Amino acid sequence: MSDTRVDPVGEFSVESLKANPRQARKERLIRDSLGATALVSVLISALIIWSLFSEAWTFIIEVDWGSVWDIGWFPRRGIYDIKTLIVASLIVTGIAMIVAGPLGLGAAIFLSEYARPGLRRTLKPILEILAGIPSVVLGFFALEWIAPNVVKSIFAGPAAGSLLAAGIGVGVLTIPLVASISEDAMKAVPMALREASSGLGARKITTTVRVVLPASVSGLTAAFIVAISRALGETMVVFMAGGAAQTATYTHSALDGSLTMTAGMASLARGTDAVVGEGLTFQSLFFVGLVLFVMTFGLNLVADRFVHRVREQY
Amino acid sequence: MAKARLVGHRTSKVMAQAMERRTADVRGRVFQMSLLTTLLISLFILGVLIVDVAIDAWGVLTGRPGGFLSGTMRSLSDDPKLGVHQALVGTFWIAVFVAVLAFPVGIGAAIWLEEYAPKNRFTRFIELNIRNLAGVPSVVYGLLGLFLFVEGLGGITGGKSIASAGITLAILVLPIVVITAQEAIRAVPQELKEGAYGVGATKWTMIRSQVLPYAAPGVLTGTLLSMSRGIGEAAPLLLVGAVSGRLGTNPGFFDLSAINAEAFMAMPVIIVEWVQSSGRDPGFAEAAAAAIVVLLVFVILMNAAAILMRNHFEKKRG
Amino acid sequence: METVADSTRAMLVDKPEQDASATVGLDIGLIGQAASLGPEPDSVFEVENLDVYYGSFRAVQGATFTVYKHEITAMIGPSGCGKTTVLRCFNRMNDLIPGARVEGRLDFHSVPIYDPRVDPVEVRRRIGMVFQKPNPFPKSIYDNIAFGPRVTGMAKKKGDLDAIVEQSLNRAALWDEVKDRLKDSALGLSGGQQQRLCIARAVAVDPDVLLMDEPCSALDPIATTRIEDLMQEIKNDYTIVIVTHNMQQAARISNRTAFFTAQIDSTADQRCGLLVEYDRTETIFSNPSDERTENYVTGRFG
Numbered sequence: 001m002s003d004t005r006v007d008p009v010g011e012f013s014v015e016s017l018k019a020n021p022r023q024a025r026k027e028r029l030i031r032d033s034l035g036a037t038a039l040v041s042v043l044i045s046a047l048i049i050w051s052l053f054s055e056a057w058t059f060i061i062e063v064d065w066g067s068v069w070d071i072g073w074f075p076r077r078g079i080y081d082i083k084t085l086i087v088a089s090l091i092v093t094g095i096a097m098i099v100a101g102p103l104g105l106g107a108a109i110f111l112s113e114y115a116r117p118g119l120r121r122t123l124k125p126i127l128e129i130l131a132g133i134p135s136v137v138l139g140f141f142a143l144e145w146i147a148p149n150v151v152k153s154i155f156a157g158p159a160a161g162s163l164l165a166a167g168i169g170v171g172v173l174t175i176p177l178v179a180s181i182s183e184d185a186m187k188a189v190p191m192a193l194r195e196a197s198s199g200l201g202a203r204k205i206t207t208t209v210r211v212v213l214p215a216s217v218s219g220l221t222a223a224f225i226v227a228i229s230r231a232l233g234e235t236m237v238v239f240m241a242g243g244a245a246q247t248a249t250y251t252h253s254a255l256d257g258s259l260t261m262t263a264g265m266a267s268l269a270r271g272t273d274a275v276v277g278e279g280l281t282f283q284s285l286f287f288v289g290l291v292l293f294v295m296t297f298g299l300n301l302v303a304d305r306f307v308h309r310v311r312e313q314y
Numbered sequence: 315m316a317k318a319r320l321v322g323h324r325t326s327k328v329m330a331q332a333m334e335r336r337t338a339d340v341r342g343r344v345f346q347m348s349l350l351t352t353l354l355i356s357l358f359i360l361g362v363l364i365v366d367v368a369i370d371a372w373g374v375l376t377g378r379p380g381g382f383l384s385g386t387m388r389s390l391s392d393d394p395k396l397g398v399h400q401a402l403v404g405t406f407w408i409a410v411f412v413a414v415l416a417f418p419v420g421i422g423a424a425i426w427l428e429e430y431a432p433k434n435r436f437t438r439f440i441e442l443n444i445r446n447l448a449g450v451p452s453v454v455y456g457l458l459g460l461f462l463f464v465e466g467l468g469g470i471t472g473g474k475s476i477a478s479a480g481i482t483l484a485i486l487v488l489p490i491v492v493i494t495a496q497e498a499i500r501a502v503p504q505e506l507k508e509g510a511y512g513v514g515a516t517k518w519t520m521i522r523s524q525v526l527p528y529a530a531p532g533v534l535t536g537t538l539l540s541m542s543r544g545i546g547e548a549a550p551l552l553l554v555g556a557v558s559g560r561l562g563t564n565p566g567f568f569d570l571s572a573i574n575a576e577a578f579m580a581m582p583v584i585i586v587e588w589v590q591s592s593g594r595d596p597g598f599a600e601a602a603a604a605a606i607v608v609l610l611v612f613v614i615l616m617n618a619a620a621i622l623m624r625n626h627f628e629k630k631r632g
Numbered sequence: 633m634e635t636v637a638d639s640t641r642a643m644l645v646d647k648p649e650q651d652a653s654a655t656v657g658l659d660i661g662l663i664g665q666a667a668s669l670g671p672e673p674d675s676v677f678e679v680e681n682l683d684v685y686y687g688s689f690r691a692v693q694g695a696t697f698t699v700y701k702h703e704i705t706a707m708i709g710p711s712g713c714g715k716t717t718v719l720r721c722f723n724r725m726n727d728l729i730p731g732a733r734v735e736g737r738l739d740f741h742s743v744p745i746y747d748p749r750v751d752p753v754e755v756r757r758r759i760g761m762v763f764q765k766p767n768p769f770p771k772s773i774y775d776n777i778a779f780g781p782r783v784t785g786m787a788k789k790k791g792d793l794d795a796i797v798e799q800s801l802n803r804a805a806l807w808d809e810v811k812d813r814l815k816d817s818a819l820g821l822s823g824g825q826q827q828r829l830c831i832a833r834a835v836a837v838d839p840d841v842l843l844m845d846e847p848c849s850a851l852d853p854i855a856t857t858r859i860e861d862l863m864q865e866i867k868n869d870y871t872i873v874i875v876t877h878n879m880q881q882a883a884r885i886s887n888r889t890a891f892f893t894a895q896i897d898s899t900a901d902q903r904c905g906l907l908v909e910y911d912r913t914e915t916i917f918s919n920p921s922d923e924r925t926e927n928y929v930t931g932r933f934g
Contacts (some may be wrong), residue, residue: 012741012742012743013743014743014744014747014749014750016743016754017740017743017745017747017749017750017751017754017755017758018749018750018751018754019751019753019754020751023516024751026518027516027517027518030518031426031430031517031518033422034422034423034425034426034430035426035430035431037418037419037420037422037423037426038422038423038426038427038431038440039440040419040423040488041423041440041443041444041447041488041489041492042439042440042443044447044458044485044488045443045446045447047458047462048450048454048455048457048458051457051458051460051461051462052454052457054461055461102352103352103355103356104352104356105352106348106349106351106352106353107349107352107353107356109349110346110349110350110352110353111353114346114349114350121625123353123357125618125621125622125625126357126360127353127356127357128617128621129360129614129617129618129621130356130357130359130360132539132542132543132546132613132614132616132617133360133363133546133610133613133614134546134547134548134582134609134610134613135546135547135548135549136546136548136582136585136586136606136609137363137367137546137585137606137609137610138363139586139589140367140585140589140602140603140606141363141366141367143589144366144370144599144603145362145363145366172356172359175356175359176356179356203339203342204342204346205339205341205342205345205346208345209345226449229449230449232451233450233451233452233453233454234451235451235452235453235548235549235552236548236549236582236586239549239552239586240586240589240590245590262451262453262549265453265456265457265553266453266549266552266553269456269460269552269553269555270552285457285460285553286457286461289453289454289457292451292453292454293450293451293454296449296450296451297446297449297450299449300445300446300449301446303449304442304445304446432730433730433731503767505763505765505767506767506769506770507728508725508728508761508763508767509763509767509768509769509830509833510769510779510783511725511728511753511756512723512725512756512760512761512762512763512834513756513757513760513779513780513783513784513833513834513836513837514753514754514756514757514780514783514784514837515753515779515780515783516753516783519783523769523779523783524769527770528770
């Protein structure tokens with residue numbers, strides 16, 4: 001049996017160890033096809049940038065720049081005050097972070113440091129369900145429940161849509177995001193650090209606040225930046241509960257209704273004929289999209305840096 | 315003897331006091347309770363949300379559940395033929411596009427990145443690129459769809475059609491599919507791969523026989539999560555032109571001609587539509603709530619299945 | 633001090649018949665000339681000036697030795713000495729590590745296996761491997777054994793496959809224990825059974841050589857003994873190269889032993905594996921020519 005396998009005399013040569021050409025061809029074909037699928041993502045990025053720039057460029061060249069710094073967002077009348085949209089976006093994002101920051105971080109600390117495994121197994125999936133709820137549902141909730149029950153009752157604002165109602169809605173939407181990234185960051189802190197702290201007689205609260213949180217600060221920063229980026233880009237909640245349709249006058253009050261960058265785009269695109277409107281309406285859509293893309297892209301890159309710092313540390 | 319003198323009467327008393335004080339760690343207690351409170355607030359919000367939607371939807375769903383599922387868009391909320399059939403058909407086809415386009419491409423890219431890609435700058439660039447794509451706001455994908463599929467390739471896609479919407483959403487969830495599949499593939503133990511190579515398996519044989527079966531639950535979890543994200547996403551659909559107002563046609567589920575017809579509806583968009591109509595006709599708020607329940611049933615089932623499956627396999631593999 | 637070498641020598645004396653075939657016509661006293669006396673068996677691997685790099689790090693430097701047919705060749709040495717690295721060169725398993733590079737000559741039956749025309753997959757079909765940790769596939773016992781024949785296209789028919797499975801499990805002395813539960817998951821076997829399953833899986837593709845990377849390090853003494861007995865039984869059919877950190881094991885089972893050590897590479901200030909001495913096992917353990925070998929086998933170092 002053994003001697004017939006490899007005949008050292010004459011017949012066994014480099015040829016015997018050559019790849020079967022058919023098989024080699026098949027392997028190469030599979031490798032190249034899989035590589036092509038990976039390149040699709042690059043193609044998509046290129047297409048996004050191309051589509052944003054080509055239309056936004058027309059807008060940048062042709063627009064009367066006086067109309068880009070004006071009294072409000074009235075695209076159909078040729079008034080494209082971008083600061084109305086940006087300020088509204090910042091207000092909504094700020095409110096969202098006030099809601100999601102403490103709630104998400106608190107939930108993360110509890111799950112990572114305090115919850116017993118059994119409790120954690122029950123609580124975590126519920127938080128994940130919350131993460132999976134579509135934003136239209138949060139939009140409905142913000143308009144139908146948060147606006148009358150929170151904005152009107154507590155802040156004496158309008159019972160209909162407002163930036164505050166939308167901001168709280170976006171905040172609820174980003175709680176699971178903050179919680180899960182923060183929890184990952186804290187879980188990445190080595191057990192030895194906690195044990196060292198406890199070994200010195202520190203209480204749990206001291207260990208958590210003085211050891212775990214500082215050690216995971218990169219990850220926590222990443223969580224907040226990602227959440228800010230997500231809140232800036234959230235569309236449906238602000239579109240449904242932001243309290244403005246089609247147009248908005250400049251405001252910096254959270255109790256007013258206004259349009260964020262995203263809601264401005266959604267309302268402009270609403271309907272079959274709206275997108276191709278007068279003058280630069282269509283192009284203004286891409287201009288706002290470009291501004292939003294640049295902002296979120298920058299935030300994501302920074303967050304990515306912080307996440308990588310966590311990985312390098314531990 | 316010396317010890318006894320060192321820990322004298324006074325010292326032991328101090329120590330006993332110190333050890334008893336542990337129960338009186340008020341600050342720690344308050345801290346822990348406030349952490350738990352933050353978590354409970356989130357859960358409370360989820361509870362209120364579900365109850366609020368359920369109450370609003372109750373009348374419609376208990377009154378005429380079948381009629382609501384088979385009905386179409388109407389201009390009055392008390393029209394007995396009001397329903398979500400067109401939206402269900404649209405969402406069904408979007409799901410098909412996501413499954414057919416995003417899953418194979420995303421899983422293929424994940425396999426390449428984890429098993430084939432050389433460790434160089436180009437690979438790192440692709441990975442960074444995918445992470446960034448995952449963070450691009452969904453409305454921007456809508457702009458891409460509008461520019462490319464509605465305007466640019468309108469001749470093929472039919473313009474503001476279900477095909478444009480489906481491709482756009484497939485692109486939107488692609489990075490999620492890639493990232494989750496990569497994580498699942500990365501978890502395959504090196505020993506299994508070496509075992510397969512050791513008996514003369516080629517790379518692809520090894521991947522097909524060891525990597526894919528082992529990673530399958532994780533990959534499936536990722537596809538379920540991205541599918542539920544895909545069918546719940548509304549913003550890009552507004553941009554690629556989901557119809558507003560009434561949709562005249564009502565194609566069946568397997569009516570292929572509807573794919574590139576110049577009009578479509580989808581579950582998340584019908585919710586927006588009805589919420590907006592509730593301004594002039596308050597009854598639409600209830601219809602919207604009922605549509606939300608229908609959408610949530612799909613989304614939560616998919617999410618729950620994904621989470622349960624992941625937890626099951628995590629536990630099984632320790 | 634009762635040294636390892638002493639007990640080893642005692643063991644070698646205990647079982648003279650085991651090594652009889654290899655030591656025929658040899659006078660154990662004639663150290664150093666032993667290899668040139670009697671007829672040399674055919675060589676399987678010829679290694680000459682083998683350097684292995686991981687990126688810019690040189691893991692092994694200038695190894696030169698020959699592995700002979702139907703012998704058990706052991707590679708011993710302290711951790712980090714490159715013995716596993718060398719073993720993984722024999723079936724080009726190091727190709728899987730990004731940046732790994734091999735220089736020098738490594739011939740398998742006179743064929744340079746690092747020739748660009750050679751397909752590593754073909755090499756691995758002829759040179760099987762058993763790993764440090766038992767690594768059965770999460771499949772049934774039957775499918776574990778059948779995996780190799782299936783992927784290499786050896787057996788097309790169900791009957792052939794059944795025969796190969798039974799034969800391989802028999803060779804690995806596992807058939808009687810598992811013949812009634814071939815469809816059960818391999819993960820339900822004990823550690824020792826799993827490792828014998830992995831040996832059966834390796835022999836199922838009918839290889840010429842079996843490489844074993846510390847196959848007993850994760851096993852208890854009883855399971856270890858069974859594996860060692862098994863190796864003695866199958867060495868008439870296979871050439872076996874084994875890496876072990878257990879000197880007694882090398883002394884008990886192997887015909888030849890290569891002693892590796894790690895030394896500081898002065899040019900790069902890194903540790904680098906080095907083959908110190910290669911000879912018949914009894915020579916290495918009873919009368920090594922290098923002081924470092926002697927220190928190691930007598931337990932003064934490592």
